[in-house]
Amino acid sequence: MQLTQIEYFLMVARLEHMSKAALELEISQSSLSKTIARLEENIGVPLFDRKGKSIRLNEYGRMFYEKAEKALDDLYEAKTEIQELANIREDSVAINVMNSKLLPKLFFNFYKKRPNVKIRQYVLPDKLAQQKLIYGEIDLMIVINPIADRRIEWVPLFTEEIFLVVPKNHPLAVKESVSLIETKDELFILSETEQNFRATENQLFEKAGFTPQIAFEGEDLSIILQLVNEGKGISFIFKNSFLDQYLDNAKILKISDPECFQTVGIAWNKNRKSSFVVNSFRDFTINFLSDKK
Structure with a gap:
């Protein structure tokens, strides 16, 4: 065996x-x-x-x-x-992250305190990252929504707003804000069903009271937003995503109804003994990112 x-x-x-x-x-x-x-x-x-x-x-x-x-x-x-x-474990932290513009500041400020620590950053699909977290192949995850696994601890860090993204030539692009129900007949480009962000998207549609028409589902938010940029449909983006800088042919709209927010947290395997460096980075992250908007 x-x-x-x-x-x-x-x-x-x-x-x-x-x-x-x-x-x-x-x-x-x-x-x-x-x-x-x-x-x-x-x-x-x-x-x-x-x-x-x-x-x-x-x-x-x-x-x-x-x-x-x-x-x-x-x-x-x-x-x-x-x-x-045996003292052979290197001073390193392996972490799976989101594409948030807050993270470079986090890493930079931690490096100032612990310049000898090696940070290994991954941007893996949520389910794959979760399995690697369980098996000890990564130490931490920064991810939205709690993970439904008894072995994983999840602590909320901050809440951020979610916006609608539409092509610049879309009829809704003349507005600054929109009620989500106004999009009920539109084609959506959404996260794949097993991605954590898809659970958030589904909650938004449930609150708005309609089932979306889906043109495309994917794991990579950058590809999803690029399809919006090319006029293939509409989608969502969260406040601290750095991908907004690539949307030269799209417009970001505030959603007036329902309220659209997500909570970002940090997760780790509570059944595994973490190194001093990992615990230090986790505590630093919680203190640094808590209540960021």
Whole structure:
């Protein structure tokens, strides 16, 4: 039984969807299926009930999931403790971030205090970053909305306003503010369904009282906004995004109704022992970014 097999099994078990798990793991679906099949062959029983494209954990799978999840957590924790004991862990922080213009100031001010610390920054899809956070491959996430996983702690940092973005030649572009219900017949370009920002977008539509017409869904906000800039639809942008500087052919409008805000927070795996440097950076971030508008 290999460690990779267990990691892949846990991903499939959480998503109960082979193709989605393959995307998150960045491998082919056939490779993932073969890995799961070899694991089941090694154990001696099937771990999933399969019916067509549907895949669900069975009784054996649920038992194995519970034990495997704990075993993997213990292994990663042991690795961290041994590295710290041997004093071979570098003074570094690995963090997944949003495209917020507040972050360069955060990093610069932390460097002034701790110039020898190496910061490794990532901008990964939310679900992939969450898995890396769970497995200890990154230390922290700056992300909107709490993460629904008992292992992850999320602390709010600040609240920022959300705006509508439309092409400059759009009829709404003559306005400075707009009620969201005015866009009910428009084509929207939105975040992919498993991105945290999509949950915020869905809440806005629910408050406005309509279901949007969606022309495109994507993981990368820069691509979404570029499509708006090219006149392919309308979308949203948050106040502190630095992507507004690339919208030379679009207009940003205030949303008058409903109130449109999101809360940005910092997340970490509370079941893992963090290094002194990671804890220092986390505390500095909370103090530096709290109540920023």
